[in-house]
Amino acid sequence: LGSGASRDDDLLLPYPRARTRQAR
Amino acid sequence: DCARVRAGSREHESWAPPLATPGAGRAAVRTFVSHFGGRAVAGHLTRVADPLRTFSVLEPGGPGGCAQRRRATVENTARAAGCLVAQNGGFFRMSTGDCLGNVVSDARRVSDAGGLQNAQFGIRRDGTLVTGYLSEEEVLDSENPFVQLLSGVVWLIRNGSVYINESQATECDETQETGSFSKFVNVMSARTAVGHDRKGQLVLFHADGQTEQRGINLWEMAEFLLQQDVVNAINLDGGGSATFVLNGTLASYPSDHCQDSMWRCPRHVSTVVCVHEPRCQPPDCSGHGTCVEGRCECSGSFWRGAACNELDCGSSNCSRHGLCTETGCRCDSGWTGSNCSEECPLGWYGPGCQRPCRCEHQCPCDPQTGDCISSQVKQCLWAPEVTPRAAELSFFTRTTWLALTLALVFLLLISISANVSLLLGSRGERNRHLDGDYVYHPLQEMNGDLLAIEKEQPGDVREPFKD
DSSP states (O other), X not given: OOXXXXXXXXXXXXXXXXXXXXXX | OOOOOOSSSOOEEEEOOOXXXXXXXXXXXXXXXXXXXXXXXXXXXXXXXXXXXXXXXEOTTSTTTTTTTOOBOHHHHHHHHTOSEEEEOSOBOTTTOOBOSOEEETTEEEEOOTTOOOOEEEEETTOOEEEEOOOHHHHTOSSSOEEEXXXXXXXXXXXXXXXXXXXXXXXXXXXXXXXXXXXXHHSOBOEEEEXXXXXXXXXXXXXXXXXXXXXXXXXHHHHXXXXXXXXXXXXXXXXXGOOXXXXXXXXXXXXXXXXXXXXXXXXXXXXXXXXXXXXXXSTTGGGTEEEETTEEEEOTTTEESTTSOEEOOOTTGGGGSEEEETTEXXXXXXXXXXXXXXXXXXXXXXXXXXXXXXXXXXXXBOTTTOOBSOOOHHHHHHOTTSOHHHHXXXXXXXXXXXXXXXXXXXXXXXXXXXXXXXXXXXXXXXXXXXXXXXXXXXXXXXXXXXXXXXXXXXXOSSTTOOO
8 A cells, every 4th residue: 555656746946956055 | 154253163052961860851841822923833841850861863764765865754763763753863865765864863973063163062072062163173073072963053042032133144045145045043833942941951942834824934933932041052853844643643744745636645754863762881781790770780890980981990990000890900010908008018020929939049029020139148138128937947946957967966875985984894794704713792781691701711801602
């Protein structure tokens, strides 16, 4: 029950995908 | 990366562990359907009274999941670990499965944020609950290391106050230009969070939703948590990742669609936060005890401490002359006794006083090294250090033998003189018999006649007798 593959379609991202934050 | 540059350690809150209450380790799960801005939102609030023993951060699919970039449903990860309650945990890279931020799982350091500043929540070895921003040095602290640690995005509540604005300034990524981070904070969606209340109970929060259609934003979540007496909390992954599992069964309404868009399916996520039966810390009681309802019962007579990792040989602690081991005091060379408080007896030295001194003339030796203290006979025999038994033995050896010899010589002389005199006496007697002389002894019991005869013939004694 409920164990099928999800589409990963409800994306809630804090940062844009294209950006990579610099580590300090 | 908009954080202001600050010297010293990063801002965070440490909350002392709650006093241990036996049997209080079970999770208390509450279900709610509350209105946020006129919208009904369902979710769960879970409190855990003894988080040090009942809360774990799990890698996806079990240990090694982050290194292998695995993704697994919360159900699968939670079932294998025996979780009573489980939710999705930290953020991850969806394209590769990389775990993001810091991850410490059951005292294993799994993933390192590399100094990236996002909100952290963790538990140190002594049970201290830590919320906020941590430097790399603080994450790697070895004196009181983290046993559980994971990263979120946005510190929701700090010390009883909403801390979202400050978090945006610290964690944002050019907020004004892209608007991405601001949207992340303000959009309604499914949400999860972790924090603690004033009693030191760990709090897990979950709310169902779907981005931009249902659910709550971070402000609403923070207000809800404040009403539940939460004093520190961070936001965890949300959207399609938000999942709540109770006793191994999915108990929430995930927002991701299945391949058949008629249905909703739980997302395969990265780390999981898990509430389980009380475990000992460490789970194997350092190999020196048995875990009974989250408490180590130490084996043997000398292992002590909550983790059975401290050796205790009593108040004297081996009298500073030995090392406490799991079998008791192991005394230094030259010392003995259960507390290593006694020096080796004279004549013995070394570890356990097992080696006899090898000195001439019973001289004592150093109890530690075995070096002979003196080699001169006179000093050893009469030295006050010599044991009474040894002194008695030497006295016996010299005086008694001398007295015994003298006594025997004396007896021998007496015996010789007696024998000589007896010999001489018997020889004289025999010589007298050989000369032919007779000696007559007149009987005296002759009715008194002898007296009359003697009176008549006093000159010749032989005449009254005739052959």
